[in-house]
Amino acid sequence: MTPSERPRRRGRPTAPLLSQEKITAAAVELIEARGYTALTMAALARQLGVAPSALYNHVESKRQLLLWLQDHVNKEIDCSGFGDRPWDVALESWAHSYREAYARHSLLVPVIAVTPIAGSPHTVAMYETVAAGLRAGGWPDDQVMDVVVAIESFVLGSALDAAAPDDIFDVPGDQAPVLAEVVGARVGRDAARAAFDLGLATVLAGLRERLKALAG
Amino acid sequence: MTPSERPRRRGRPTAPLLSQEKITAAAVELIEARGYTALTMAALARQLGVAPSALYNHVESKRQLLLWLQDHVNKEIDCSGFGDRPWDVALESWAHSYREAYARHSLLVPVIAVTPIAGSPHTVAMYETVAAGLRAGGWPDDQVMDVVVAIESFVLGSALDAAAPDDIFDVPGDQAPVLAEVVGARVGRDAARAAFDLGLATVLAGLRERLKALAG
């Protein structure tokens, strides 16, 4: 049987079929169902029941779509600690939440790391919250962004690392004996997670020390 | 005037025109001259005076080419501190060198973060050196890779950050007043560099403290 072709209407529909919200939601659905390689403009249009070219009435380019996705992801990052908890505690839970979000969206990392935040309202809101929290915690204005960027760099690097296969460091023991041994010494655990936890704890300890030195 | 078509030979040449070294070198040249977007298989073949399909007798895929590039880049990272300097000093200069290398090759970051190192001899050698250095510095085997990965995550995240435009955090002051202020408070400096230096110093301080606690 010929599949009953859905009779697509030509021309302007009564109500717009597309919008930023619908497109972003469909993209998220697609990614969660079939991963980032499945996110093509054609597949996205299909998901929305629309011709590929129709998307371009609403989104400038695929790159812009990724920025919408970024803002969507950032909306889910937990900044709630800033305000009611000490800056270091808030920073820690923010970093954890941030890493988890981008571990699931590591393909976005190289895009967002390089894109101005101005067009992304939730992203701006997040930075505002974090910056205000650090300032309230006693950090001088001219170091706040350095702290934010340093943590963020670590978080995004760790998110990439979390997307790596578990055996990424496996090597024949005769080529690199020490490496083979220390790699072997960490099997069993979630290695990427352990490295992140160690790194984050270390940075936070260092930051506390630094702020104390500034104040004292 | 018709450009004198170089008479390409068909069939097997007397001596191979291509090899891993030549291809990698040509790719580096191309990237340094015209950036990563110019690195296409066609352009690379052109650079080598060869048909695009000829490349595939020597390299499996573009992805593999990028891995060759990774190994080439890693060869230039300075690990000389390990062996003759204290572990923390060596780690610091390694991190600096590492970041500089990948700031110039940030497109490789998402690729290498996810690719097993086994096929890349210089990369393996680098990790072996670093692992041996940390062990010699007193780090227990089961934490060596966590330290390495933590530093590496920070370095790669910072390399991405270094590729970002300077105005990435610029926002209208009415939308995010605190953010606008703290961003304004760091103009003039190389912001990405400052964040990296602060982060690295902080991590190193934290690591020293942690190792002391382990020993004591």
Added chain:
DNA sequence: CGGGCTAAATGAGCGACATTCATATTGCCT
């Protein structure tokens, strides 16, 4: 010495994508 195997090139062409464009249809505003 000659015949086949293999390495290494060529060029045509394919399939996936993002993106553009002419065109069509419809609602809204004047």
Added chain:
DNA sequence: AGGCAATATGAATGTCGCTCATTTAGCCCG
């Protein structure tokens, strides 16, 4: 009622990475 703007369609385009049949030349082996 007329016209404009919004929003869809589908065909077409250009760029890529990559494959394949074919060609040529050196090398090994009988």
